[in-house]
Amino acid sequence: MSGPDRAPDLRPWFLLAPALLSIIVLVVIPMSFILVYSFYENIDLAVDRAAFQFSNWQELFRDKYYHVAIWKTLRLSVIVTILAAVLGYVPAYFIAMTRFRHRWLLLLLLILPFWVSFIIRTLSWIHILGNQGALNGLFEWLGLTDAPLSMMYNETTVIIGFLHVFLPYMILNVYVSLDGIDDNLEPAARTLGATPWQAFREVTLPLSLPGLAAGCLLVFVLTGGSYVTPLILGGPNDYLFGNLIHDAVVSELNWPMGATLSFTLLVMLGLIVVIYSRFMGINQLAKAFR
Amino acid sequence: MRAWKLIRLYTFLVYVFMFAPIAVVLLLAFNSSQFGGFPIEGFSLRWFYRLAENEAIMRALKTSLSLGLLTALASTSIGVLASLALVRYRFRGKDLITTLLISPVLVPETVLAVGLLIFLRWLHVPRSFLLLLLGHSIIALPFVVLVVQARLVGIKKEYEEAARSLGANPVQTFFSVTLPLLMPAVFAGSLFAFTISFDNITATIFWRPTGMETVPTQIFGMLRNSVSPEINALGFVMIVITVGVPLMAGGLARYFARKKT
Numbered sequence: 280m281s282g283p284d285r286a287p288d289l290r291p292w293f294l295l296a297p298a299l300l301s302i303i304v305l306v307v308i309p310m311s312f313i314l315v316y317s318f319y320e321n322i323d324l325a326v327d328r329a330a331f332q333f334s335n336w337q338e339l340f341r342d343k344y345y346h347v348a349i350w351k352t353l354r355l356s357v358i359v360t361i362l363a364a365v366l367g368y369v370p371a372y373f374i375a376m377t378r379f380r381h382r383w384l385l386l387l388l389l390i391l392p393f394w395v396s397f398i399i400r401t402l403s404w405i406h407i408l409g410n411q412g413a414l415n416g417l418f419e420w421l422g423l424t425d426a427p428l429s430m431m432y433n434e435t436t437v438i439i440g441f442l443h444v445f446l447p448y449m450i451l452n453v454y455v456s457l458d459g460i461d462d463n464l465e466p467a468a469r470t471l472g473a474t475p476w477q478a479f480r481e482v483t484l485p486l487s488l489p490g491l492a493a494g495c496l497l498v499f500v501l502t503g504g505s506y507v508t509p510l511i512l513g514g515p516n517d518y519l520f521g522n523l524i525h526d527a528v529v530s531e532l533n534w535p536m537g538a539t540l541s542f543t544l545l546v547m548l549g550l551i552v553v554i555y556s557r558f559m560g561i562n563q564l565a566k567a568f569r
Numbered sequence: 570m571r572a573w574k575l576i577r578l579y580t581f582l583v584y585v586f587m588f589a590p591i592a593v594v595l596l597l598a599f600n601s602s603q604f605g606g607f608p609i610e611g612f613s614l615r616w617f618y619r620l621a622e623n624e625a626i627m628r629a630l631k632t633s634l635s636l637g638l639l640t641a642l643a644s645t646s647i648g649v650l651a652s653l654a655l656v657r658y659r660f661r662g663k664d665l666i667t668t669l670l671i672s673p674v675l676v677p678e679t680v681l682a683v684g685l686l687i688f689l690r691w692l693h694v695p696r697s698f699l700l701l702l703l704g705h706s707i708i709a710l711p712f713v714v715l716v717v718q719a720r721l722v723g724i725k726k727e728y729e730e731a732a733r734s735l736g737a738n739p740v741q742t743f744f745s746v747t748l749p750l751l752m753p754a755v756f757a758g759s760l761f762a763f764t765i766s767f768d769n770i771t772a773t774i775f776w777r778p779t780g781m782e783t784v785p786t787q788i789f790g791m792l793r794n795s796v797s798p799e800i801n802a803l804g805f806v807m808i809v810i811t812v813g814v815p816l817m818a819g820g821l822a823r824y825f826a827r828k829k830t
Contacts, residue, residue, distance in 0.1 A: 287660070288658065288660065290654075290658065291654035291655075291657075291658035291660050292654070292660075294650045294651060294653050294654035294658075295650070295651050295654045295655075295666065297646075297647040297650060297651075298647045298648065298650065298651035298670060298710065298714070299651075299666070299669065299670075301647060301703075301706070301707055301710070302669055302670060302672065302673070302707065302710070305685055305703055305704070305707045306672055306673055306676065306681065306684075306685075306707060307669075307672075308688060309681075309684035309685045309687070309688035309689075310676065310680070310681075310684050312684065312687065312688045312691070313680075313683065313684045313687060313688075316687055316691070366583055366586075367583070369576055369579045369580060369583070370579070370580040370583045370584070372576065373576050373577060373579075373580040374580070385580075385584075388584060388587075388588070391812060392587055392588075392591075393764075394764055394811045394812045394815060395591055395808055395811065395812060396767075396768050396784075396785065396804065396807045396808065396811065397768050397770065397785070398768075398770055398785045398788050398789060399591070399594055399788070399804040399807060399808065400590065400591060402594075402788070402792060402796055402800070402804075403590035403591060403593060403594045403804075404590055405606075405796050406590065406593045406594060406597060406606055406607070406796065407589070407590050407593060409606060409796075410606075411604060411606025411607050412606060412607065413593060413607055415607075416607040416608055443586070443587065443590065446583070446586075446587060447587070450583075475572065476572075500675075500677065503677065504677025504678060504679050504680065505679075505771070506679055506771070507770055507771055507774075507789070510789075511789075511792060521677070521679045524679055524680075524683060525679070525774070525775075528683055528686070528775060529774065529775065534687055534690070537683055537687070538683065538684075538687055541679070541680045541683040541684060542680075544677055544679065544680050545676065545677065545680045548677050549675075549676075552675050
């Protein structure tokens with residue numbers, strides 16, 4: 280409608296104004312502000328002073344405690360991501376390829392966990408693995424054990440808890456890219472003499488990599504930023520970097536240190552998002568919604 | 570074909586992994602035993618009565634429900650407007666704007682929570698219900714935008730242009746053509762936003778004022794001792810609210826859609 284000489288159309292900006300304003304005031308400015316705040320000086324509980332000094336950063340770089348937490352967080356995120364990819368790829372493949380009449384039901388069941396409360400899903404593992412849990416009940420009933428086996432509150436339960444909550448993200452993303460592949464490609468490869476496994480490896484798998492990558496990114500970043508799951512399912516030694524932030528802000532009321540740690544986590548996980556979007560483009564993530 | 574059978578079994582087992590623990594919570598909510606775990610001693614509704622009598626839980630439920638509804642209202646309103654701009658207009662910097670709008674998903678929620686908390690503290694704004702509302706809305710916004718945008722792309726521009734050529738002004742066109750066509754997406758977006766708010770704990774722990782509890786933080790507080798049977802009953806109620814309502818709504822929508830054709 281508008282010619283090249285007309286004044287720029289302002290209507291979209293009016294429509295965007297409320298959303299953009301909220302994002303800028305509630306996300307962009309606060310995210311920049313935590314960097315500023317990390318130079319503030321903590322004086323006492325919940326008391327700090329505007330300053331430009333590096334003691335918080337020095338503490339972060341010197342204290343082993345923080346390095347251990349960073350290492351633990353990266354390690355756990357990698358483990359959860361790999362397990363989620365292994366556990367999630369096959370079901371996604373099944374849903375995409377099956378001729379089962381009620382495929383919609385499988386898809387609905389895949390969306391369903393997103394609607395079930397995170398904290399309920401997390402604590403439900405206490406009912407499975409805890410001392411009064413289903414597994415211990417089963418073992419005792421079978422006569423395998425006399426006393427309940429202690430299976431809870433360790434790193435494994437934390438990993439299981441993360442997997443349980445984040446697996447649907449992985450399956451959904453892989454499914455979306457598998458579903459977008461032309462159905463004729465695999466049969467075409469077969470006609471040309473490929474074995475089923477070759478056809479999968481040479482044709483389907485490479486084409487599904489964008490979805491797999493999107494799923495991995497989501498699971499990695501979501502795990503790396505968590506702190507609630509280790510509090511519910513982990514033991515005293517199962518803390519992530521997020522738990523240090525929670526402790527600094529909620530328990531110790533050391534806000535400048537909380538800001539320093541938050542900014543560090545933002546940069547670590549942000550770098551991964553940036554590297555990913557360099558290769559894949561951020562739009563891949565949005566595809567799961569269509 | 571043996572490979573395909575293995576794939577089917579694998580898929581089945583993964584679904585069991587995803588749903589068995591949830592089923593156990595639903596089951597244990599009706600256990601008459603005074604402990605939250607196994608064994609199951611009998612069928613009873615007493616934990617639901619206990620729940621209704623527990624003032625702290627009822628207060629948390631009320632807080633969560635109103636917070637969820639207001640979050641849905643706020644984030645859907647601004648999300649629909651933004652999606653309209655993104656889908657219906659061409660302008661410079663659209664990619665940047667899109668990235669900005671979905672940026673709350675890209676920032677770890679813990680960082681988002683601490684950043685907003687510290688920034689508002691610096692402005693001398695105390696933690697309050699309003700902070701929870703603003704925060705939850707911003708967390709839900711990207712999801713609303715993605716859902717509404719995906720739907721809006723499918724609505725032909727011609728309908729709107731026809732209304733305009735028949736003399737409707739843009740506001741009339743929006744309310745009598747675009748919005749009715751967009752209603753399913755608005756509904757889906759609001760449900761999404763409600764669930765995100767109703768379920769949130771990571772950021773809520775940072776933002777809630779002292780003494781205010783939402784259902785998830787209340788459960789989290791009660792967990793310190795052990796899983797009480799009341800938690801199972803509360804879990805049952807939460808699942809009914811966040812799963813039952815959308816399923817029913819979806820089912821009804823399909824039913825009416827089929828009746829029409």
